Amino acid sequence: MLTSVFELRKRLIEGFGRNEYILIPLFKFLLAFSLIVMINNHIGFNLELTNILLDIIIALVCSLVPVNFIAGILIMLVLAHLYTLSLETMFVGAVLFLLMFLLYFRFSPKDTAMVLLLPLAFGCHLEYAVPVVAGLLFAPGAAVGIGFGVIVLKYLSYIEQNAIALSNSEISPATIDNFRILIDELLRNRSAWILAGAFAAAVVVVYFIRRLEVAHSWTIAIIAGTVVEVFIVLFGDMQFDTNIDLGATAFSILLSVAVELLVEFFCFMVDYTRIENVQFEDDDYYYYVKAVPKVTVSDSVRTVKTINTSEMAAVDTTDRTEN
DSSP, rough: HHHHHHHHHHHHHHHHHHHHHHHHHHHHHHHHOOOOOHHHHHOEEEEEEEEHHHHHHHHHHHHTTTTHHHHHHHHHHHHHHHHHBBBBHHHHHHHHHHHIIIITTTTTTHHHHHHHHHHHHHHHTTTTTHHHHHHHOOOOOOHHHHHHHHHHHHHHHHHHTTTTHHHHHSOOOHHHHHHHHHHHHHHOHHHHHHHHHHHHHHHHHHHHHTSSSSTTTHHHHHHHHHHHHHHHHHHHHHHHOOOHHHHHHHHHHHHHEEEEEHHHHHHOOOOOOGGGEEEEEEEOOOOEEEEBBBBOOOOOOOOOOOHHHHHHHHHHHHHHHHH
């Protein structure tokens, strides 16, 4: 049974490698289209931008460009919707995105996919998986982007819930009041800051543990990252009374752990029973290397035996003659 599972894993990885030129653009298209639909459903204030044909065209463009450009296109789309609502919501959003760009995209451009997956993860109750997977696959710099991603999502959620009060088509005394309200909401939204801190801490913890030279370091990192998330979220709830839904949180964590173990299965499966310690040298150094082989399975060899009916008939006739 276990061998069959590893054979399936091998076939899936090899199949992805053979069809990478099709699957990656398809993944980009589905990711961009899903995010565009989500943006339109939650903050679709500009009706002209919610046209389904336009959404498909934008998603097709996104399928042909690097992931960083997809993030830029989606940011411009969000800002266009916010500008339709009011100038102040657009301005505060632009400042948040600018800070994210300066602190994250500028130094960790390879981790952008995890930030783009964060809104979808929240929609699927898999938000706790994103920081752990980011720590497994990327550098600690991913903590900044994921933390900012949480703040931006909470900001957009607040705008969605208070769109009528924040709507303002022209500059007026109400504009200053809206600026103050938005900034106060950002600074006083303790649940957002606690969740952002929990996710950022989980990324760092998972990254450093999975790099340790111990057996099953990736599994230990997954457990440690999940514990860090739960501890910070629960401690923050007790300290600041953020009123988190414990049932929904537990459900999200269980789903997230399943996804994290699936990522480990496809990316980090090694055979700790065949560890090798290798020593070699050059003119300047002696090297002591601990090698842990990846789990590999050979393709099943099936032998097909062809039975010739005419030969069987001849043999049978000979046997009867001898008798």
